[in-house]
Amino acid sequence: MEWSRFHRHKWDQATTFAWKNFSSAPVRRMFSFVTVLGRAALPEDKLKELTELTQEMKSSYSAAKICRYDPTRRRLDNGDYDYNADNDLDNDIGCIPTLSLEPHLVQLMATSRDPEELRYVWRAWRDAAGRPLRGKYTRFVELSNEAARLNGFEDAGDFWRSDYETDDFEDIIDGLWAELRPLYEQLHAYVRRKLIEKYGDTIVPPRGPIPAHLLGNMWAQTWTHILDLTVPYPGRPSVDVTNTLRRQGYSPFDMFRLSESFFISLGLEPMPSTFWQKSLLIKPTDRDVICHASAWDFCNGIDYRIKQCTQITMEDMITAHHEMGHIQYDLQYRNQPFIFRDGANPAFHEAVGDVLALSAATPSHLQEINLLANVDESFENDINFLFSMALDKIAFLPFGYLVDKWRWEVFSGEISESQYNSRWWDLRVNYQGVSAPLLRDEDDFDPGAKFHIPANVPYVRYFVSFIVQFQFHAELCKAAGHSGPLHRCNIYRSAEAGRLLRNVLSLGKSRPWPEALSVLTSGRTNQLEAGPILEYFEPLMSWLESQNKDEFIGWQENEAIVLGVVSSNASVRPFSAVIAALKSPSRRAS
Ligand SMILES: C[C@H](N[C@H](C(=O)O)[C@@H]1CCCN1C(=O)[C@@H](N)CC(=O)O)C(=O)N1CCC[C@H]1C(=O)O
Ligand SMILES: [Zn+2]
DSSP states (O other), X not given: OOOOHHXXXXXXXXXXXXXXXXXXXXXXXXXXXXXXXXXXXXXXXXXXXXXXXXXXXXXXXXXXXXXXXXTTSOBOTTSOBOTHHHHTOTTXXXXXXXXXXXXXXXXXXXXXXXXXXXXHHHHHHIIIIIGGGXXXXXXXXXXXXXXXXXXXXXXHHHHHHGGGOOTTHHHHHXXXXXXXXXXXXXXXXXXXXXXXXXXXXXXXXXXXXXXXXXXXXXXXXXXXXXXXXXXXXXXXXXXXXXXXXXXXXXXXXXXXXXXXXXXXXXXXXXXXXXXXXXXXXXXOSSSOOOOSOEEEEOSSSSOEEEEOOXXXXXXXXXXXXXXXXXXXXXXXXXXXXXXXXSOSSHHHHHHHHHHHHHHHTSHHHHHHXXXXXXXXXXXXXXXXXXXXXXXXXXXXXXXXXXXXXXXXXXXXXXXXXXXXXHHHHHHIIIIIOEEOSXXXXXXXXXXXXXXXXXXXXXXXXXXXXXXXXXXXXXXXXXXXXXXXXXXXXXXXXXXXXXXXXHHHHTTTTSSOHHHHHHHHTTTSOOSOOSHHHHHHHHHHHHHHHHHTTXXXXXXXXXXXXXXXXXXXXXXXOOOHHHHHHHHSTTOOXX
């Protein structure tokens, strides 16, 4: 008997979703994951195109290099750097792009205090890394959305958010950001004041967004490298132990051993021997590699590796902890069924290493491992330490939030190709209070100058991690028997903290993450909460509010100071800040 389409459809329905009626919850959970094929759901030719596009974007980003800053180069009549001189690179002798992001541009953005040089590096990197991706990104979005829809999702953003297994995820993170924004604004106002003292108010607007190139980082995502310009009580032992690491002759290998020793002190797993044999911890000189630090699980219970072009800096020591946290999580759930060998949600995976670093970075721990001398727990030292932690953990929050806010809007079609760059800067000004130091237009593609966009790695996981890691820290500190302020807690050598952490991490993705949170908090909560991070920074918040009492808190978009040459073909969006700047007397003739 020829089955009617109707009967065939009903059979397909019944068999395709039969697993939804299985009695075993874990088996139902397994099927719910294994039936999501991801981009493999695409037809062969489109899957090939998408894979090639991703590879092209990652290689382009990782090979991008720029020329050295040349202060003697032709200047404009008002003395400003003539960016258009870059355009005749080919016949501009001596300009061979030799500087790569790691380590050169990371170092320059962290250490240069010349606004001109910073602005040159900031722009040249975006010309080299972001612009070339613009044309590929739209096709990439189309194919990503097609794959998502074949898996039953609205678009790629909907697919990514499904990792959090809740349908009000955007409301949850909006709520968390609303709770944390006041602290961010206090930090922003204080840092802006300090940058005005350093660079003057013709470069840094007292009531406007902070120009992005002055914050010590290529994306202004963390501000730890301008601690020297902003530290509340100067002249005290610096919690940035970079110089001590170098003086004591630390190698990259030593830094990873130091991180491993912290995990072992909690009773967690040492790195397998293959890790030390097969990881790449130093930038090779014979070939281009993707230097952006990463951790890899080769899914055989033996082979786990980190790739990091490690520099001897405190930042890279913290990153080493971050990457090793991924490996530790991989090791903790390696006995789970394959489909459950993942983080309870992506933010948990990002939080593991950072939780240990919260203890490892404390002055008392740094003193215990001889990286810091004569630490006294005075009020001023406390504030200096909390301030340096805020330059990392609080400064990061709006950036961690806006990268996927932009991407979700691109995937959903709210942002069309003609708005890629202006919407990016709208979000950067509105959420981060950071502005482009010079004119941007729709030939630029500034989001593409951040690794995770060409690498197609979701980003909101870091925003959530920076919050949930303080929930972890608070609970592990309780387990370790810590008393006193949360920011002074160090769980080093606590078997109790290690046991609790192991109980959470060994679950992998076998249970919904609220259940993992419930294990962590002994049933006190199963939700993401801003309480612990606000508790940790409470002493700093009060101090900042007293310091900022005469300060303008927040920023007005039209106060932005944007230098720029309105290039002939620029389809510059009527960015009110830009118009204000173009009218301002200091602007030079284009
Ligand atoms: C330096 C860190 N590199 C990522 C990470 O470790 O998360 C790398 C690249 C993208 C994914 N990834 C992995 O290693 C994954 N394979 C890990 C896993 O999923 O197991 C990174 O990008 N960070 C850290 C703080 C904020 C952010 C940034 O630097 O902007
Ligand atoms: Zn990570």
